[in-house]
Amino acid sequence: MKQLHELTIKEVLDGYQNNDFTCVDIVKHFQSRIEKFNPKLNVYLAQNKNVLKEAQEIDNEISEKGVTRPLLGIPLAVKDNFLTEGIVTTASSNILRGYDPQYQSTVVKKLKEAGAIILGKTNMDSFAHGSSTETSDFGSTLNPWNPEKLPGGSSGGSAAAIAAQLATVAIGSETAGSIRQPSAWCGITGFKPTYGRVSRYGVIAMGSSLDSPGPMGRTVEDCAIVAEVISGKDDKDATTSPAPVEKYTDSLCSPDLRGVRIGIVKEYLLPEMSDDVKNLVLNAANQLRLLGATVDEVSLMDPRYSIGVYTVIQRSEVSSNLARFDGVRFGESRDTLCEETKRRIMLGTYTLSAGYYDAFYKKAQAVRTKIVNEFDEIFKTYDAVIGAVSPGPARSVGATKNQPMFGEMEDVLVEPSSIAGLTSVSLPCGFVDGLPIGLQITSNQLKESTAIKIADSYQRHTNFHVFPNLEKTL
Amino acid sequence: MKFTPLIGLEVHVELETKSKMFCSCPADHFGKEPNTQTCPVCLGLPGALPVPNQKAIESCMKIGLALNCHVNSQSKFDRKQYFYPDLAKGYQISQYDEPFCSNGHITLDSGKKIGVERVHMEEDTGKLQHVVLDGKKVSLVDYNRSGVPLVEIVSRPDMSSSAEAKEYLKKIHDIVRAISVSSADMEKGQMRLEPTVNVCLESEQGLRYTPLAEVKNINSFNYAVQAIDYEVSRQIKEFESTGQEKTETNKTTRGYDSVKKITFLQRTKEEAKDYRYFPEPDIPPFIIENELIEKLQREIPELPEQIISNLIKLGIEPKYAKIIYANPESLEVVKRYQEDTEVDIAKLASLIANKKINISGDVKKEYQKLNKTGNTNVEELRVVIEKIVNDNPKLVADYKAGKTNLSGFFVGQAIKETKGKADPKTLNKLVVEFLRK
Numbered sequence: 001m002k003q004l005h006e007l008t009i010k011e012v013l014d015g016y017q018n019n020d021f022t023c024v025d026i027v028k029h030f031q032s033r034i035e036k037f038n039p040k041l042n043v044y045l046a047q048n049k050n051v052l053k054e055a056q057e058i059d060n061e062i063s064e065k066g067v068t069r070p071l072l073g074i075p076l077a078v079k080d081n082f083l084t085e086g087i088v089t090t091a092s093s094n095i096l097r098g099y100d101p102q103y104q105s106t107v108v109k110k111l112k113e114a115g116a117i118i119l120g121k122t123n124m125d126s127f128a129h130g131s132s133t134e135t136s137d138f139g140s141t142l143n144p145w146n147p148e149k150l151p152g153g154s155s156g157g158s159a160a161a162i163a164a165q166l167a168t169v170a171i172g173s174e175t176a177g178s179i180r181q182p183s184a185w186c187g188i189t190g191f192k193p194t195y196g197r198v199s200r201y202g203v204i205a206m207g208s209s210l211d212s213p214g215p216m217g218r219t220v221e222d223c224a225i226v227a228e229v230i231s232g233k234d235d236k237d238a239t240t241s242p243a244p245v246e247k248y249t250d251s252l253c254s255p256d257l258r259g260v261r262i263g264i265v266k267e268y269l270l271p272e273m274s275d276d277v278k279n280l281v282l283n284a285a286n287q288l289r290l291l292g293a294t295v296d297e298v299s300l301m302d303p304r305y306s307i308g309v310y311t312v313i314q315r316s317e318v319s320s321n322l323a324r325f326d327g328v329r330f331g332e333s334r335d336t337l338c339e340e341t342k343r344r345i346m347l348g349t350y351t352l353s354a355g356y357y358d359a360f361y362k363k364a365q366a367v368r369t370k371i372v373n374e375f376d377e378i379f380k381t382y383d384a385v386i387g388a389v390s391p392g393p394a395r396s397v398g399a400t401k402n403q404p405m406f407g408e409m410e411d412v413l414v415e416p417s418s419i420a421g422l423t424s425v426s427l428p429c430g431f432v433d434g435l436p437i438g439l440q441i442t443s444n445q446l447k448e449s450t451a452i453k454i455a456d457s458y459q460r461h462t463n464f465h466v467f468p469n470l471e472k473t474l
Numbered sequence: 475m476k477f478t479p480l481i482g483l484e485v486h487v488e489l490e491t492k493s494k495m496f497c498s499c500p501a502d503h504f505g506k507e508p509n510t511q512t513c514p515v516c517l518g519l520p521g522a523l524p525v526p527n528q529k530a531i532e533s534c535m536k537i538g539l540a541l542n543c544h545v546n547s548q549s550k551f552d553r554k555q556y557f558y559p560d561l562a563k564g565y566q567i568s569q570y571d572e573p574f575c576s577n578g579h580i581t582l583d584s585g586k587k588i589g590v591e592r593v594h595m596e597e598d599t600g601k602l603q604h605v606v607l608d609g610k611k612v613s614l615v616d617y618n619r620s621g622v623p624l625v626e627i628v629s630r631p632d633m634s635s636s637a638e639a640k641e642y643l644k645k646i647h648d649i650v651r652a653i654s655v656s657s658a659d660m661e662k663g664q665m666r667l668e669p670t671v672n673v674c675l676e677s678e679q680g681l682r683y684t685p686l687a688e689v690k691n692i693n694s695f696n697y698a699v700q701a702i703d704y705e706v707s708r709q710i711k712e713f714e715s716t717g718q719e720k721t722e723t724n725k726t727t728r729g730y731d732s733v734k735k736i737t738f739l740q741r742t743k744e745e746a747k748d749y750r751y752f753p754e755p756d757i758p759p760f761i762i763e764n765e766l767i768e769k770l771q772r773e774i775p776e777l778p779e780q781i782i783s784n785l786i787k788l789g790i791e792p793k794y795a796k797i798i799y800a801n802p803e804s805l806e807v808v809k810r811y812q813e814d815t816e817v818d819i820a821k822l823a824s825l826i827a828n829k830k831i832n833i834s835g836d837v838k839k840e841y842q843k844l845n846k847t848g849n850t851n852v853e854e855l856r857v858v859i860e861k862i863v864n865d866n867p868k869l870v871a872d873y874k875a876g877k878t879n880l881s882g883f884f885v886g887q888a889i890k891e892t893k894g895k896a897d898p899k900t901l902n903k904l905v906v907e908f909l910r911k
Contacts, residue, residue: 099520101519201521201523202521236523238523239757322564323565352752354748354750357751
């Protein structure tokens with residue numbers, strides 16, 4: 001029989017319905033695991049002090065009304081850049097140490113309305129500036145598969161929380177790769193919705209034209225269930241799409257992928273990529289063919305152009321977004337900002353300055369338009385494109401030292417789709433040196449159902465979706 | 475040497491919408507307890523996002539339309555970065571290169587057109603209060619005003635005197651009030667003025683220009699006039715002693731001291747800020763449909779210019795037409811009687827303008843009392859006068875001998891005879907006619 005930390009959302013809900021266990025049981029179970037493993041992995045920065053009281057209330061609701069809400073009593077880990085009323089929110093930056101938010105982010109509000117129970121807040125790169133959690137002011141998170149490795153980032157804490165089974169499901173956010181890359185490095189499923197599909201209200205901004213909150217979980221199914229809850233138009237975020245939210249769970253358990261057209265991007269099989277990683281991507285393509293999809297080799301702009309575009313746009317927005325942290329009204333003084341954050345503010349300030357704007361920001365926007373058009377063109381023929389998420393498996397602790405462009409190099413394969421605001425799923429497609437490798441399945445804007453259908457079908461027919469035994473790895 | 479001042483004006487108008495520009499806090503901030511009308515958005519808290527106020531944007535476009543501007547089919551917001559405590563986010567949301575409206579004009583009474591370069595939308599800032607608290611000098615910030623919708627109207631440097639500037643400002647003031655987007659109460663700071671001034675000097679050396687000076691934050695028309703006049707003479711004097719001409723880089727920013735009635739240097743171009751404008755990523759760009767522009771155009775009521783010119787067309791003297799327009803009640807009275815055949819509207823307007831009639835009383839009765847117009851039937855009156863003339867041959871002879879003031883006697887007799895129903899003007903004319911026969 002499965003233990004409580006091994007259950008999917010559906011299994012937890014079924015357990016409640018059948019009175020197999022209570023919400024208090026599962027919360028206590030996770031608390032003891034967190035107590036045991038968190039000191040080693042540094043996944044959670046803060047825990048919800050009211051969690052047992054909330055669990056008791058949920059148990060009361062279940063005994064009165066049964067399981068009527070989609071996430072009732074689902075233990076959840078939330079990345080620390082989402083404002084949570086009653087739980088300190090820092091975005092892993094000292095400048096917000098002890099910051100008690102005055103309001104609730106829309107995503108968290110929706111999750112709570114759906115019945116989810118927040119266990120705590122997860123570690124991340126400081127202000128999401130990084131792809132390793134090494135820029136966190138509160139120490140790096142370690143990879144549950146191997147504590148000498150990094151979990152990736154910036155949503156490294158949320159990815160590790162799922163891999164270490166310290167929550168049923170987690171929330172992350174992606175500017176370019178921050179959901180998909182740590183999901184790949186930790187061997188879990190991460191889902192980046194279309195830009196504007198999920199509200200950014202109450203998410204501490206990084207790159208405002210790119211930031212996309214999304215779920216990270218054990219399975220595509222879990223991600224689809226959570227995505228259904230958190231997606232949709234928000235009157236408090238003018239960039240959210242008014243398009244109705246599809247029922248993503250209807251795309252699950254497709255008997256096959258007949259009629260689905262998939263492109264495998266030639267340029268994403270980078271020259272520096274090891275054959276092992278390349279082979280796993282090619283194997284995945286074959287698996288998709290076996291499921292009935294057609295998979296053709298397609299060509300896109302060299303993804304390395306995206307690095308320049310992304311760096312300029314994101315740094316520019318960062319330099320503006322962080323001006324509100326004036327060191328006066330909340331948090332600590334500005335000298336507590338970490339090196340990487342200062343570097344980004346400096347670079348962004350420079351690229352927006354008189355005389356440089358045209359050469360940097362404007363140029364970057366022009367190339368961004370080109371990238372968007374290129375994807376538009378390819379999605380006229382294909383339902384999705386696939387490639388590796390990351391050039392290789394998780395890098396070692398300390399790898400970011402003196403590497404200010406570390407994240408951009410590791411995220412080269414996910415930056416184009418982020419720049420174009422697309423939707424994408426990252427899920428395991430095998431192992432190299434005992435570490436998981438991630439496959440990305442990317443669809444056009446608002447085509448969440450398509451990416452979910454392909455990813456779910458692939459996941460149900462492959463056996464890479466496993467979890468490390470912490471007793472052995474730690 | 476001939477001097478011509480070149481004056482441009484930036485005018486800020488606070489809109490009286492129900493809510494602020496980017497959040498649902500009330501926009502009416504005047505006299506409210508400090509920091510009682512704030513929320514995560516206008517306080518710039520982490521994670522908060524702006525959502526634009528549709529009504530405010532429409533009001534901005536209405537101002538543009540009323541100023542004969544083109545409403546642009548594509549527009550967007552930009553971030554203007556500067557670091558100051560009155561700005562919670564560290565940037566102001568404004569419009570840089572794609573304003574909602576551009577290329578309009580205002581026509582002065584002289585017929586001269588003053589170009590309106592652009593009309594754009596932005597948010598107001600918080601208010602700083604420098605006070606002494608517990609013996610310490612401190613600066614307090616009130617964010618009630620932070621995020622209140624603000625429209626900026628930028629003219630071309632087409633005005634050549636402070637009088638023209640004042641007329642331009644008054645017309646803007648009248649227009650924004652007429653279209654009901656703001657009371658533009660100067661004392662409440664709902665309309666703020668920033669003239670930019672320099673002088674063109676014409677001599678045998680050709681045309682030369684003094685360096686530009688922008689005078690910040692003036693809150694009365696008269697201060698604007700004083701500041702402009704002061705600047706013009708200061709710049710001429712300075713030019714005479716230094717010979718310094720305008721360059722790309724020597725624009726200065728000055729303040730106005732309303733007590734000393736002088737302007738003073740605040741900063742030079744070298745200290746000028748680089749605002750690092752870039753498109754506001756939190757607000758998608760706007761595509762403005764023609765239907766919306768047409769709808770807004772229809773909603774704009776008759777504007778001051780049109781109302782005054784219509785009054786003039788009714789025969790009212792221009793100076794009276796303006797006085798009548800300035801008082802809504804007077805205008806209402808004139809409108810009420812303009813179709814009344816028993817009322818000479820030009821005469822009524824003159825009586826109202828000269829305060830001869832109490833407009834809240836029975837206007838028509840007062841008008842008739844003050845302006846007896848009686849029988850003007852010439853044939854009937856001729857019969858009456860002929861009789862009087864025939865009855866008084868001696869007086870007629872005396873009149874002809876030079877006692878011309880005797881005409882009054884004949885008029886008086888005629889009025890008596892007609893029991894006051896004859897029109898005195900017509901009578902007068904006829905009497906003189908008869909006497910001169």
